[in-house]
Amino acid sequence: MAIIYGRVPDAEPTPTRTRIIVKLTEPRTATRQATDSPPTERSAALAEIRRAAPQAEFRPYFEEEEELRAAALPPFNRYFAAVVEDEKSAIALVRKLQRLEEVEEAYVEGGPTPPPVNPADDPRSGNQGYLDAAPGGIDARWAWGVTDGFGVRFVDLERGWTLNHEDLTAAGISIISGLSQDYHGHGTSVLGEVMAVDNTIGDVGIAPRATARVVSQWRNATTYNTAAAILSAGQAMSKGDVLLLEAQTTVGSWVKMPVEIETAVFDAIRHVVDDGIVVIEAGGNGGNDLDTYQDGANHRRLDRNSADFRDSGAIMVGAGSSTAPHTRLSFSNHGSRIDCYGWGEDIDTTGDGWTGTSTTAYTTGFGGTSGASPIVAGAAVLLQSWRKARYSRVFAPEDMRVMLGSTVVNTSSANPASDGIGVMPDLRAIIEKEIADDRYRVAREKYLTLVYILIGLIDDSPGLIWVPGKGPVPVDPGWGKVVQGIAAPKRDLLAALAVNEIAGLIGDAATRASLSSAAVGAMHAAVERIGRTR
Numbered sequence: 181m182a183i184i185y186g187r188v189p190d191a192e193p194t195p196t197r198t199r200i201i202v203k204l205t206e207p208r209t210a211t212r213q214a215t216d217s218p219p220t221e222r223s224a225a226l227a228e229i230r231r232a233a234p235q236a237e238f239r240p241y242f243e244e245e246e247e248l249r250a251a252a253l254p255p256f257n258r259y260f261a262a263v264v265e266d267e268k269s270a271i272a273l274v275r276k277l278q279r280l281e282e283v284e285e286a287y288v289e290g291g292p293t294p295p296p297v298n299p300a301d302d303p304r305s306g307n308q309g310y311l312d313a314a315p316g317g318i319d320a321r322w323a324w325g326v327t328d329g330f331g332v333r334f335v336d337l338e339r340g341w342t343l344n345h346e347d348l349t350a351a352g353i354s355i356i357s358g359l360s361q362d363y364h365g366h367g368t369s370v371l372g373e374v375m376a377v378d379n380t381i382g383d384v385g386i387a388p389r390a391t392a393r394v395v396s397q398w399r400n401a402t403t404y405n406t407a408a409a410i411l412s413a414g415q416a417m418s419k420g421d422v423l424l425l426e427a428q429t430t431v432g433s434w435v436k437m438p439v440e441i442e443t444a445v446f447d448a449i450r451h452v453v454d455d456g457i458v459v460i461e462a463g464g465n466g467g468n469d470l471d472t473y474q475d476g477a478n479h480r481r482l483d484r485n486s487a488d489f490r491d492s493g494a495i496m497v498g499a500g501s502s503t504a505p506h507t508r509l510s511f512s513n514h515g516s517r518i519d520c521y522g523w524g525e526d527i528d529t530t531g532d533g534w535t536g537t538s539t540t541a542y543t544t545g546f547g548g549t550s551g552a553s554p555i556v557a558g559a560a561v562l563l564q565s566w567r568k569a570r571y572s573r574v575f576a577p578e579d580m581r582v583m584l585g586s587t588v589v590n591t592s593s594a595n596p597a598s599d600g601i602g603v604m605p606d607l608r609a610i611i612e613k614e615i616a617d618d619r620y621r622v623a624r625e626k627y628l629t630l631v632y633i634l635i636g637l638i639d640d641s642p643g644l645i646w647v648p649g650k651g652p653v654p655v656d657p658g659w660g661k662v663v664q665g666i667a668a669p670k671r672d673l674l675a676a677l678a679v680n681e682i683a684g685l686i687g688d689a690a691t692r693a694s695l696s697s698a699a700v701g702a703m704h705a706a707v708e709r710i711g712r713t714r
Contacts, residue, residue: 197263197402198270199289202229202238203443204258205282225282226260232280233273236262241444242408244399247357250411255447259407261289271432278476285443287476290429292339292397292404293436294363304383307528307544310373310555311386314606315504315591318522318559320386323607327566329387334374334561335413336394336554337406338426341367343394345539347382347530351375351392357412358396365538367394368531369546370426373554374561376530382542383529386558387565397427406439410448419456420564420574424557425449425494426550428464434473436466437513440492441473441481453493458564458577460557461494462549463513469600470515484516495560495581497553498601499524505594506604512549514600519585521593521601522555524548556584559605566611589613669709676702 207221229238241259242251250256264270270288277286305311311320340360343353345368353371360367375392376385395413397406406427413423428436429445438461440446449459463470470482479488498514500506500521508514509524525547532538533546563583564574575583584590589610590603680699686692 198265198267198291199261199263200236200270200274200277201241201287201289201442201444202260202262202277202283203255203285204260205284206255206258222258228280228282229260229277232276233262236264236273238262241405242411244403245405245408245412247415248408248411249415250448250451251408256407256411256444256451258284259444274476285477287431287442290431290437290439290442293427293429304528304542308383309502310523310527311384314604314609315506318386318555318605319608320558320562323562323566323611326611327562327569329385329390329558329561329565331568332387332390332561332564333417333421334387334390334392334557335417335421335423336367336370336374336392336426337397337409337413337424338363338367338370338394339397340364341371341394342531342537342539343371345372345530345541347372347376347379347542349539350377350379351388353392353394356393356395356416357399358409359398359400360394360396361398361401363535365532365534365536365541366550367426368536368541369527369529369533369543370424370550370554372530372542373527373546373551374424374558386555387561390561390565406442407444407448410445410452414448414452414455414457417452417457420458420568422458422460422557422560422564423452424553425459425461426553428462428466428549430466432476434466434468436464437468437473438462438464438470438482438496438517440494441475446490446492449492449494453577456574456576458560458575458580459492459494460553460560461492461496462553463496463498463518463601465499465511465548465550466513467511468513468515470513470517471600472515482515482517493577493581495519495556495577495584497522497549497556499547499549499552500593500599500601500604502526504591506591507594508599508601509547512552512601516600518600519581519602520556520590521599521604522552524552527551556605559584559607562607563610583610583614586610669706673703673706673710676700676706 204225238260241261242248242256245251274286274288277283310317313319340363342364348371372383374385374387376383378384378388395409397404397409399405399408425439427439429439429442431441440449453459473482475481480486481488481490483489496518498518498521499509499512502523502525527546528544529546530542532541533543560580567575584605585602587603590606592603593599593601676699680696683692683696683699
């Protein structure tokens with residue numbers, strides 16, 4: 181349950197049903213490209229399941245998702261679901277199914293769980309401390325000098341929104357699939373953190389010029405399927421886009437957990453990450469040490485130091501206090517699986533943070549891992565936007581996770597070892613480090629070019645490199661055995677190329693221009709001489 185302004189709000193009534201999810205054992209001939217498991221093997225597996233559970237009718241888990249291309253591919257075509265009477269009988273049936281060779285995994289679906297919430301011209305912008313410089317915030321205000329989210333798609337996955345809110349309507353946000361059915365105020369608050377329009381009212385989003393859409397876990401009025409929503413979103417996204425999972429789940433005694441503990445959801449996340457989509461996942465508000473979580477087979481799936489750990493590729497987010505030094509808030513899940521944290525309290529944003537549908541409401545009390553995760557997602561959108569504008573390419577999901585989770589440049593929590601919530605992104609430090617690293621990479625490439633030209637090629641013999649503090653050092657890559665008898669004009673051309681590279685490393689502009697001009701002249705002369713010899 182959530183906390184807003186220090187109180188526990190009432191949850192919206194939602195249609196519920198208890199479902200068992202079964203993942204069949206992988207057929208020997210299956211591949212990701214295959215459109216179906218071998219019919220005989222799958223039929224035989226289903227027959228065994230029906231013999232073990234004659235009272236349950238197992239149907240394909242994604243059978244209502246006709247437009248979902250991934251549903252026909254492994255591993256998603258190996259998922260089946262059955263509705264049962266109650267949770268007690270479901271648990272007993274799961275234990276029985278887990279003993280079958282034909283079943284890779286069986287579990288009781290978490291079902292609808294309340295979202296993870298706890299306690300310059302835009303007039304409320306001054307309240308948005310999470311936009312400020314580190315260590316207080318992520319320094320989005322500095323980042324706006326170099327990027328604003330343009331060119332990147334952002335998708336929020338949850339259960340409901342008020343898309344015509346006065347500070348969101350100009351963003352033109354649309355629904356990919358599913359129904360905007362409940363917790364509209366929650367979704368509105370999440371969108372406001374990332375997408376609030378830069379205008380003369382309300383707040384301003386972290387990445388206000390990104391292109392945003394939403395996708396619902398409610399696939400229709402009664403069907404709730406997080407995995408299907410993820411796959412549907414991925415189908416509408418491109419490499420480098422950012423998908424935010426604003427959800428949590430409860431399975432057995434483990435309450436308010438990350439949604440990836442459900443295997444179908446894990447597989448869906450892994451699928452879209454493998455397609456190049458950056459996934460930000462709320463860590464959940466159960467106050468659990470995720471390193472101690474064990475699934476039905478006693479596997480420690482969320483402990484990075486365990487042999488049982490499985491990596492979805494998502495960037496998982498915990499919740500810290502709004503003031504520095506930031507401490508883990510008591511409700512936040514924590515552990516080695518958490519990559520980053522954001523503010524988990526005192527967040528100023530659009531909507532009421534829970535179930536309201538007002539088009540003019542704002543709150544200063546949004547929080548939880550629901551409030552923390554959009555802060556990290558907004559940072560990811562800005563970084564992708566900057567990367568695309570500067571280099572015409574995007575960060576891969578694994579690279580994004582390394583950057584956002586780096587303890588070298590980002591803001592650590594007050595007590596990293598005990599907090600277990602990772603770091604809060606510092607956009608200025610990340611971008612400045614990337615620029616510095618790129619300068620190093622350029623200098624390194626120029627240095628290697630000089631080495632490749634000078635060593636052993638100009639005079640067909642061992643060459644020299646200049647080592648600071650040592651002077652010239654002979655190096656023989658063995659090229660003299662391969663390159664034989666380079667004529668004088670060609671040696672002149674290679675030497676001129678080397679001189680031109682050296683010119684580019686000289687700081688004084690006049691000297692650089694003079695040396696480069698001489699090198700170009702020598703290259704022209706060498707080329708003319710080479711041409712006359714043919």
